[in-house]
Amino acid sequence: MTVMLIGNSLTAGNLGIPYSRYLKLPESGSSENRIINRGRDGDTLLGVGNRLKAALESENPDVLVIQTGANDVLLPEMASRGGLWTQFVREMEKQGSIPTIEPRDFSKIYTEMIGRAVTYGVDIRRIICVTIPPIGEVLLSERNRKREVYNQELRQLVRKTGASLADVSRKLESILKKTENLSDWFFSNPGDFTADVKEVRREKGAMKLSEERGLYLTMDGAHLNETGAELMGKVISSAIAMVAVPRRVR
Numbered sequence: 001m002t003v004m005l006i007g008n009s010l011t012a013g014n015l016g017i018p019y020s021r022y023l024k025l026p027e028s029g030s031s032e033n034r035i036i037n038r039g040r041d042g043d044t045l046l047g048v049g050n051r052l053k054a055a056l057e058s059e060n061p062d063v064l065v066i067q068t069g070a071n072d073v074l075l076p077e078m079a080s081r082g083g084l085w086t087q088f089v090r091e092m093e094k095q096g097s098i099p100t101i102e103p104r105d106f107s108k109i110y111t112e113m114i115g116r117a118v119t120y121g122v123d124i125r126r127i128i129c130v131t132i133p134p135i136g137e138v139l140l141s142e143r144n145r146k147r148e149v150y151n152q153e154l155r156q157l158v159r160k161t162g163a164s165l166a167d168v169s170r171k172l173e174s175i176l177k178k179t180e181n182l183s184d185w186f187f188s189n190p191g192d193f194t195a196d197v198k199e200v201r202r203e204k205g206a207m208k209l210s211e212e213r214g215l216y217l218t219m220d221g222a223h224l225n226e227t228g229a230e231l232m233g234k235v236i237s238s239a240i241a242m243v244a245v246p247r248r249v250r
Contacts, residue, residue, distance in 0.1 A: 001025060001031065001033050001062045001063065001243065002033075002034045002036065002059065002060070002061040002063070003023075003025060003033070003034070003061060003062065003065060003240060004035075004036045004038060004055065004056070004059055004061035004063070004064050005020055005036065005037050005038060005039060005065045005067065006038040006039070006048055006051065006055055006064065006066055006067070006068075007038075007040075007043065007048060007066065007067030007130070008039060008040065008041065008042065008043040008044075008048075008067065008068055008071055009039065009040075009041040009042065009043075009223060010039070010067060010070070010223065010224060011037060011038070011039025012037070012039030012041050013037075013039065013229075014197060015041060015193055015196065015200070015220075015223040016196075016200060016206055016218070016219050016220070016223030016224045016225065016228075017200070017206050017223075017225055017226050017228070018037070018039070018224075018229060019224065019229045019230075019232035019233040019236060020035060020037055021229060021233065022230045022232075022234065022237070023035060023233050023236060023240070024233075024237045025237070026241050026243070036059050038051065038055050039067075042071055042092045043071060043096075043097050044069075044071045044072050044075065044097045044099045044100070045069060045099075045100055045106060045113070046096070046097075046098045046099075046100065047068075047095070047096040047098065048066065048068045048113070049109060049112075049113040049116070052113060052116060052120070053116065053120050056117060056120040056121040057120055060121060060122060060123050061123070061124065062123055062124065062125050062126075063124070063126050063127075063128065063240055063243055064117055064124055064126075064127045065128045065130060065236060065239075065240070066113070066114075066127065066129050066130065067130040068130075069106070069131075069132040069147075069150055069151075069154070070132050070133070070135055070147070070222065071092075071097060071099060072099040072100045072150065073099075073132070073135060073143055073146050073147050074099075074135060074143070074222070075089050075092060075099040076099055076101065077143060084189055084190050084191075085190065103149050103150055103153045106150055106153055106154075107153040107154075107156070107157050110153075110154065110157055111157045111160070114127055114129075114157075114163050115161075126163075126164055126240075126242070127161075127163040127164065128163070128164045128166050128236065128240065129154060129157075129158050129164070129165055130168050130236060131151045131155070131166070131167050131168050131169035131170070132150055132151055132154075132169055133168050133169055133172045133224075133228075134169070134172055134173060134176060134218075135147050135222055136184065136186045136221040136222070137176055137179075137182050137184070137185075137215055137216060137217065137218060137221060139173060139176060139177070141184070147169075148169075151169050155167075164242065165239070166235050166236045166238070166239040167235065168231075168236070171231055171235050172217055172228065172232070175216070175217065175231065176216065179216050181214070182214075183213055183214030183215050185213040185214060185215055185220070185221055186220070186221035186222070187221060187222065192220060196209060196219065196220060196223075206219040206223075206224075206225040207219075207225050207226055207227075209225070210225045216228075217231070
């Protein structure tokens with residue numbers, strides 16, 4: 001079985017711990033399982049969609065895992081802060097990371113992308129769409145309310161298209177709701193990313209950042225530590241395990 005992961009920094013794993021580290025694929029007899037990681041830092045739904053055709057045609061996976069959407073929420077917020085964030089967002093957009101602004105547009109573009117995936121990925125047996133995990137560990141924040149609107153659109157379009165859902169959001173939210181004294185720490189400038197990348201490369205660096213900032217599942221409010229990555233990996237692994245059940249995306 002060949003599983004392709006396409007998405008943003010949570011997939012790439014440069015900023016934090018990649019959930020792919022904790023993926024467990026079903027036993028496939030004599031054939032070899034492969035995981036292909038096509039994550040890209042800062043990517044949006046449109047960015048993923050624009051990379052999808054080339055990725056599928058080069059690898060032709062059995063399973064496609066699409067993980068995107070957080071930056072569609074975050075980039076407009078970053079741009080509104082001004083200062084260094086303005087240049088940061090411009091650089092992201094030059095690389096193709098252009099956010100969708102309205103939930104309807106998000107749903108329309110995502111639905112069209114699933115249709116293209118079926119066309120280009122001739123051997124795809126299942127497409128798994130991953131909900132957007134919490135952005136900041138305080139669930140009542142404005143960004144998390146907006147994220148939930150996008151997730152509701154995603155859940156609906158999955159039912160309509162016949163794709164599968166890995167509802168990472170609900171799993172991580174359930175953990176945070178049980179956690180006391182949640183921190184509202186969230187990265188405050190682009191320089192945080194550079195400093196954190198260096199720290200994560202050290203042993204247990206992500207967990208140490210989480211402890212310093214009072215965070216539980218992430219190291220900076222958005223990027224996963226080992227605990228968050230393991231939980232996310234388990235949810236996606238469960239969705240991949242269902243590939244043994246015959247199902248074709250419409």
